[in-house]
Amino acid sequence: MNILLLGYGKMGKTIEKTALERGHHIAGRITIDNVADLDQLQTADVDVVIEFSSPESAVANLTYCFERGWPVVCGTTGWLNHRADLEDLCREKNGAFFYASNYSIGVNLFFKLNKTLAQFMRNYPSYQVSMTEIHHTEKKDAPSGTAITLAEGVMQHLPAKRRWVVNEPGNEPLVVAQDAIEIESLREGVVPGTHTVRYDSAVDRIEISHVAHSREGFALGAVIAAEWIAGREGIFGMNDLLNFNDE
Numbered sequence: 054m055n056i057l058l059l060g061y062g063k064m065g066k067t068i069e070k071t072a073l074e075r076g077h078h079i080a081g082r083i084t085i086d087n088v089a090d091l092d093q094l095q096t097a098d099v100d101v102v103i104e105f106s107s108p109e110s111a112v113a114n115l116t117y118c119f120e121r122g123w124p125v126v127c128g129t130t131g132w133l134n135h136r137a138d139l140e141d142l143c144r145e146k147n148g149a150f151f152y153a154s155n156y157s158i159g160v161n162l163f164f165k166l167n168k169t170l171a172q173f174m175r176n177y178p179s180y181q182v183s184m185t186e187i188h189h190t191e192k193k194d195a196p197s198g199t200a201i202t203l204a205e206g207v208m209q210h211l212p213a214k215r216r217w218v219v220n221e222p223g224n225e226p227l228v229v230a231q232d233a234i235e236i237e238s239l240r241e242g243v244v245p246g247t248h249t250v251r252y253d254s255a256v257d258r259i260e261i262s263h264v265a266h267s268r269e270g271f272a273l274g275a276v277i278a279a280e281w282i283a284g285r286e287g288i289f290g291m292n293d294l295l296n297f298n299d300e
């Protein structure tokens with residue numbers, strides 16, 4: 054396949070390596086400095102776009118791809134307040150759009166485990182749920198997209214929790230209302246991504262964690278999603294790719 058890398062930073066470069074190993078061709082590498090090169094590409098030069106850029110640029114990038122009729126696999130986080138409008142545009146253009154806050158297969162198993170645990174904890178209100186996410190210091194958004202997906206998974210199964218609140222890097226501890234899930238965001242060194250969900254009672258703690266050792270798991274999932282979306286039309290996510298139900 055001819056893959057256009059829209060965003061060629063830490064993730065774009067890791068995805069390029071994985072895509073080449075899997076026999077794909079790179080149709081272009083776009084950064085903030087050469088966005089104008091997009092107009093030079095012929096529509097048929099690109100089979101699928103993999104978009105990992107920045108929260109500020111994702112909406113314009115996705116709009117551009119839908120206008121050109123290119124299927125898009127997007128991993129950029131921090132822009133989801135525009136998600137409904139972009140999905141409408143994709144449908145209007147009969148396009149194909151794949152989004153995941155995290156493309157790692159392990160994290161998607163962890164999402165399932167998180168929901169199962171939340172379902173179980175529903176009968177034990179003496180336990181208070183909270184989360185911590187740790188990422189490298191260059192990360193622009195907080196909380197991480199993955200932490201938001203985890204919080205949504207908990208809210209789906211613990212009706213007492215209706216919202217999440219973020220404690221951003223460097224802040225004092227928050228006083229958290231009973232209906233809220235606290236997400237603590239920490240930024241340290243070059244950490245690729247660590248997520249912990251914990252349930253604390255007065256006497257003990259239950260904790261589950263996912264620790265990414267590198268970016269390779271994210272990249273592999275994104276390339277597999279690009280292979281999967283080819284020839285499809287519609288709005289997709291990891292549950293479709295992995296044949297998971299949404300429970």
Ligand SMILES: NC(=O)C1=CN([C@@H]2O[C@H](COP(=O)(O)OP(=O)(O)OC[C@H]3O[C@@H](n4cnc5c(N)ncnc54)[C@H](OP(=O)(O)O)[C@@H]3O)[C@@H](O)[C@H]2O)C=CC1
Nearest residue numbers: 060061062063064084085106110128129130154155156271
């Ligand atoms: N869903 C998932 O599994 C994962 C998601 N992510 C998310 O992916 C995104 C990118 O992460 P990462 O690669 O670490 O970030 P980097 O900052 O390393 O790279 C971002 C890239 O996007 C480019 N860029 C910025 N603005 C534009 C624009 N307008 N058009 C095209 N390219 C642009 C930057 O260009 P320049 O270098 O010139 O500034 C850079 O090449 C983040 O939102 C992150 O949260 C990350 C890992 C996994």
Ligand SMILES: O=C(O)C1=N[C@H](C(=O)O)C[C@H](O)C1
Nearest residue numbers: 130154155192197198199246
């Ligand atoms: O910015 C990152 O690096 C990551 N971003 C994603 C997120 O916000 O959840 C996924 C992964 O944790 C790495």
